[in-house]
Amino acid sequence: MRALIQRVAQASVTVDGQTLGEIGEGLLVLICAMQGDSETDADKLAAKIAKLRIFKDQDGRMNRSVQDVGGSALVVSQFTLAADTSRGNRPGFSTAAAPEDGNRFYEYFANQLKTQGIPVEKGQFGADMKVQLLNDGPVTIWMDTSS
Structure with missing residues (x-):
């Protein structure tokens, strides 16, 4: 799986003018399932992202x-x-994974982040989405489970 993680002050995603997900401080995670990915890849990536130390301390x-x-x-x-x-x-x-697999891994990954105790909002798989964000830092990190 591949992910582009951005530390944000706020972010939202809309489809056809309707807001589907919106957060304040946190992470915008753009995610892509690749051919050959497994639930293990999603588990590892979610755990790593949940613990990624990219927010400022005192x-x-x-x-x-x-x-x-x-x-x-x-x-x-x-x-x-x-x-x-x-x-x-x-x-x-x-x-990229086939659409059926991509959607399944997308949903699975989002649920794995939830099991890490992180509130999760989502976009809509396969939709033409508009994403707005206020990148904090800016901090943007690329992750790939195959490397």
């Missing part, structure tokens, strides 16, 4: 996790994280 150092600060997560599916730009100018997405 000394201003990144030393606290989203759990530590009582933050939330907005989880948004984004198959374009599978983009292969090695050939030409049009990205290919053939390494």
Whole structure:
């Protein structure tokens, strides 16, 4: 699985003008299931993200996790994280999981974050979503379970 994590002061996702998910302080997690992914990949990624120490402590150092600060997560599916730009100018997405698997792993991952004690809001798999965020820092981190 691939994830792009952004520390945010706030974030929201809308579809057709309707807000589906909205958080204050926390993490915006853009997530993509890749071919060959398993529940184990989602388990490891959710546990790692829940404990990722990217929030400031009392000394201003990144030393606290989203759990530590009582933050939330907005989880948004984004198959374009599978983009292969090695050939030409049009990205290919053939390494992304099939839509059925992608949706299943998306839902599973979001539930695994919940089991870590993090309130989770979500987008809508496969929808044309509008994501708004106020990146805090900015802090943006790329994670991939295959590396």
